[in-house]
Amino acid sequence: MAEAPLLSVKDLVVEFPTRRGLVLRAVDGVSFELRQGEVLGLVGESGAGKSITGAAVIGLLEPPGRIAGGEVRLKGERIDQLDRGAMRRVRGGRIGMVFQDPLTSLNPLYTVGQQLVETIQTHLPLSPAQARQRAVDLLVEVGIPAAERRIDSYPHEFSGGMRQRVIIALALAAEPELVIADEPTTALDVSVQAQVIAVLKRLCREKNMAIILITHDMGVIAELAHRVAVMYAGRIVEIGPVRDVVKAPRHPYTRGLMGSIPDPAAEADRLTQIPGAMPRLNAIPSGCAFNPRCASVLDRCRRERPSARVVGSSEVACWLDDEQLRRSDLQAVVAR
Amino acid sequence: MSDGRALLEVEGLRRVFDVSKPWLNRVIEGHRQQFLHAVDDVSFAIPAGRTFALVGESGSGKSTIARIIVGLIAPSAGTIRFDGADIARIKNPSEMRQIRRRFQMIFQDPYASLNPRMRVADIIAEPIRAFGLLGDTAAVQHRVGELLALVRLDPRDGLKYPHEFSGGQRQRVAIARALAGNPQFLVCDEPTSALDVSVQAQILNLMRDLQEQFGLTYLFISHNLAVVRHMASEVGVLYLGRLVEVATTHELFSAPRHPYTRMLLDAVPDLAMTGRVRTPVQGEIPSPIDRPQGCHFHPRCDVAKDRCRTEAPAARSIGAATVRCHTPLGA
Numbered sequence: 001m002a003e004a005p006l007l008s009v010k011d012l013v014v015e016f017p018t019r020r021g022l023v024l025r026a027v028d029g030v031s032f033e034l035r036q037g038e039v040l041g042l043v044g045e046s047g048a049g050k051s052i053t054g055a056a057v058i059g060l061l062e063p064p065g066r067i068a069g070g071e072v073r074l075k076g077e078r079i080d081q082l083d084r085g086a087m088r089r090v091r092g093g094r095i096g097m098v099f100q101d102p103l104t105s106l107n108p109l110y111t112v113g114q115q116l117v118e119t120i121q122t123h124l125p126l127s128p129a130q131a132r133q134r135a136v137d138l139l140v141e142v143g144i145p146a147a148e149r150r151i152d153s154y155p156h157e158f159s160g161g162m163r164q165r166v167i168i169a170l171a172l173a174a175e176p177e178l179v180i181a182d183e184p185t186t187a188l189d190v191s192v193q194a195q196v197i198a199v200l201k202r203l204c205r206e207k208n209m210a211i212i213l214i215t216h217d218m219g220v221i222a223e224l225a226h227r228v229a230v231m232y233a234g235r236i237v238e239i240g241p242v243r244d245v246v247k248a249p250r251h252p253y254t255r256g257l258m259g260s261i262p263d264p265a266a267e268a269d270r271l272t273q274i275p276g277a278m279p280r281l282n283a284i285p286s287g288c289a290f291n292p293r294c295a296s297v298l299d300r301c302r303r304e305r306p307s308a309r310v311v312g313s314s315e316v317a318c319w320l321d322d323e324q325l326r327r328s329d330l331q332a333v334v335a336r
Numbered sequence: 337m338s339d340g341r342a343l344l345e346v347e348g349l350r351r352v353f354d355v356s357k358p359w360l361n362r363v364i365e366g367h368r369q370q371f372l373h374a375v376d377d378v379s380f381a382i383p384a385g386r387t388f389a390l391v392g393e394s395g396s397g398k399s400t401i402a403r404i405i406v407g408l409i410a411p412s413a414g415t416i417r418f419d420g421a422d423i424a425r426i427k428n429p430s431e432m433r434q435i436r437r438r439f440q441m442i443f444q445d446p447y448a449s450l451n452p453r454m455r456v457a458d459i460i461a462e463p464i465r466a467f468g469l470l471g472d473t474a475a476v477q478h479r480v481g482e483l484l485a486l487v488r489l490d491p492r493d494g495l496k497y498p499h500e501f502s503g504g505q506r507q508r509v510a511i512a513r514a515l516a517g518n519p520q521f522l523v524c525d526e527p528t529s530a531l532d533v534s535v536q537a538q539i540l541n542l543m544r545d546l547q548e549q550f551g552l553t554y555l556f557i558s559h560n561l562a563v564v565r566h567m568a569s570e571v572g573v574l575y576l577g578r579l580v581e582v583a584t585t586h587e588l589f590s591a592p593r594h595p596y597t598r599m600l601l602d603a604v605p606d607l608a609m610t611g612r613v614r615t616p617v618q619g620e621i622p623s624p625i626d627r628p629q630g631c632h633f634h635p636r637c638d639v640a641k642d643r644c645r646t647e648a649p650a651a652r653s654i655g656a657a658t659v660r661c662h663t664p665l666g667a
Contacts, residue, residue: 045532194603219605260537264562
């Protein structure tokens with residue numbers, strides 16, 4: 001690629017030292033790139049390391065968590081080693097955030113307007129009146145009706161969906177180039193989720209803004225993302241264009257994951273079932289982390305960890321050869 | 337499709353909660369009494385051996401209905417007949433115990449529904465002991481082992497405590513406990529919404545296997561339409577306490593009659609990436625305390641007429657479906 005990517009994460013390792021002297025690796029060698037205006041989905045089940053990856057990128061790892069290796073670059077500049085003050089300017093300024101729970105991310109004691117104005121004035125040199133006008137514009141942009149009036153309301157006066165829109169407005173306050181959205185629709189009802197997805201889609205198109213969309217919901221990924229990275233036990237097992245990953249997954253884990261989702265558009269007799277569960281961080285199997293649950297496991301998978309290689313339009317970390325990965329009837333997981 | 341006899345019949349079920357401010361505040365501040373109509377004239381029947389699903393968004397009353405049916409909340413009006421017997425009319429405690437044994441509930445949160453201080457074997461044995469189903473300890477132990485194997489856990493797991501299990505395994509324990517009394521009918525309130533998808537698949541498959549094996553009847557409550565489509569033979573759609581549409585699963589998903597049902601189906605993410613044209617969702621769900629007049633859905637409905645604003649539609653049959661709408665789709 002000629003032009004430098006907006007964000008590049010290379011061999012990111014996040015570790016949590018425990019009191020017993022053990023070090024847990026929550027993220028282990030994650031690499032991906034993001035172009036301007038691109039929506040990258042990070043998908044995985046609980047404990048896959050997707051939220052930790054997002055937190056590491058914006059420097060919000062909770063201690064004792066720390067970046068133990070790799071680098072994060074925003075437009076070519078390293079941001080994983082910035083001091084707190086410089087990171088604060090990046091965060092909120094160049095990278096916005098949307099968290100899962102719309103109630104706890106807003107301060108209940110201040111009006112929505114006060115919180116928006118504060119954020120805007122932190123990052124942009126605007127007068128109070130200008131900042132307030134910008135706050136109203138932002139609320140209009142995320143689709144809040146009667147924004148002029150609603151701006152003086154408190155968070156509890158908004159419904160869940162409207163609160164999530166306010167959070168999105170806050171993330172957009174300083175016109176960031178990148179927004180990290182961690183489960184932005186998980187706490188919402190499906191009809192409200194559809195509305196929030198539509199807002200994110202529109203903003204992404206109009207502002208050419210990139211989004212890292214962290215979610216466990218493949219449906220949301222299919223709606224919103226251009227590319228998707230599937231995570232398992234702190235590693236990316238497959239990354240590629242969303243259509244390919246959703247419709248023709250290669251990695252045995254991705255296949256199992258897709259098969260286990262009930263299809264809202266069809267009746268199926270039985271769901272694919274992956275036996276067992278994601279390993280705990282203190283007991284990640286050697287070799288490929290998925291090997292104990294994989295039906296196509298080879299000897300090599302138990303010994304050596306596969307690195308990502310290009311298969312078609314995707315990258316897959318698996319020891320199976322290309323031909324096996326392309327087969328649609330590959331036995332990914334045992335049916336029961 | 338309801339060829340079997342109904343195991344559970346619910347008729348005219350209603351539940352009103354008083355959410356008024358305290359009396360003194362009302363007198364001083366001049367507020368009126370306020371009521372929340374959580375369940376409003378809901379009727380449905382579940383044939384034996386089938387799965388009936390209730391879907392709806394937050395505040396639609398689906399969990400309240402589940403709780404009323406298992407007797408955790410008293411209904412304000414309406415009847416619930418289980419196998420022909422009106423549950424509310426049973427006054428004799430021993431008769432009630434007999435009926436009680438035959439229906440059980442599985443709750444949403446497997447972290448909250450298991451006592452952390454009890455061993456799993458004791459949790460599962462509790463219904464057996466409470467109903468006095470088996471006399472001696474050895475027989476109870478044997479039965480617990482059987483139940484654990486039934487939900488694909490190791491019989492030795494009985495010695496462990498709930499915290500030693502993952503969410504999916506805990507939900508298996510909850511299912512084993514529900515099955516301990518050999519029930520015929522299970523009320524499942526969002527049994528998989530706290531679980532990851534691959535674990536959800538394990539639990540849904542298990543629930544279908546058990547249904548086949550024991551001829552169980554399920555009332556399945558969920559907000560996830562894909563899960564409902566996978567599990568249910570018939571579906572009821574709730575909106576602000578009213579059942580707006582009841583139809584077979586196939587019928588409901590292929591030809592929704594109520595505009596709300598269609599909106600809900602259109603809101604489900606398009607996982608198959610078909611790019612089908614969908615109507616965007618209009619407005620927001622109103623507060624259940626202050627529901628719109630007439631048809632509750634009219635402010636968000638694109639085919640609403642004057643009549644919808646004033647007159648609540650009665651339930652009527654269109655084909656095999658029952659719809660509460662003045663202007664049903666495809667009619």
